[in-house]
Amino acid sequence: MKPDLILTDVRMPGMDGLDFAERAHEMYPDTVIVILTGYDSFAYAQKAITIGVKEYLLKPIDYEELKNMAARLAEEIHAKKMNSRRFGIYRNILISLYRNCDLNLQGIFSMGESREKVWCRSRRNPSN
Numbered sequence: 001m002k003p004d005l006i007l008t009d010v011r012m013p014g015m016d017g018l019d020f021a022e023r024a025h026e027m028y029p030d031t032v033i034v035i036l037t038g039y040d041s042f043a044y045a046q047k048a049i050t051i052g053v054k055e056y057l058l059k060p061i062d063y064e065e066l067k068n069m070a071a072r073l074a075e076e077i078h079a080k081k082m083n084s085r086r087f088g089i090y091r092n093i094l095i096s097l098y099r100n101c102d103l104n105l106q107g108i109f110s111m112g113e114s115r116e117k118v119w120c121r122s123r124r125n126p127s128n
Contacts (some may be wrong), residue, residue, distance in 0.1 A: 003031050004077050010037040011045050017042065022051040030080070032073055036061060 006024055038059040048056050055069055071100045072081050073085040 002100060006031055006033045008033070008035055010035060010039050010041075018047050018051065021048065021053055025052045032077060033102055034069070034073070 003024075006021070008020055008024075012020070017035060017037070021035065024031060024033060029052075032054045033052065034055040034057065035044075035053050036057050036059060037044065040104045054073065057066065057069070082097055085099050
């Protein structure tokens with residue numbers, strides 16, 4: 001399982017919430033992490049930013065603020081997933097096109113040739 005969103009507190013039994021968030025960010029770099037805490041500490045907030053926490057909310061929670069944040073994060077997560085899917089589709093199309101043209105993908109991408117050069121080269125020498 002790969003979570004889209006993790007909500008955690010700073011102080012928890014067994015493991016500090018910031019340590020948990022840091023490990024979670026290492027394992028799932030695309031996962032959005034939100035910390036909800038009753039501790040208004042600059043040091044906690046600063047560490048949270050350093051490890052990639054997206055939001056840091058203080059308790060008591062303003063439920064309207066939480067609702068708005070959740071809606072905004074849901075939109076961001078959805079947009080990111082859609083862009084990732086589009087990239088995958090475009091990548092597969094390009095690979096298919098290049099294979100059909102019998103071009104060397106490794107050479108094209110490593111040399112950084114422009115689309116025009118690739119097109120011209122493929123037209124001049126189709127076996128290349």
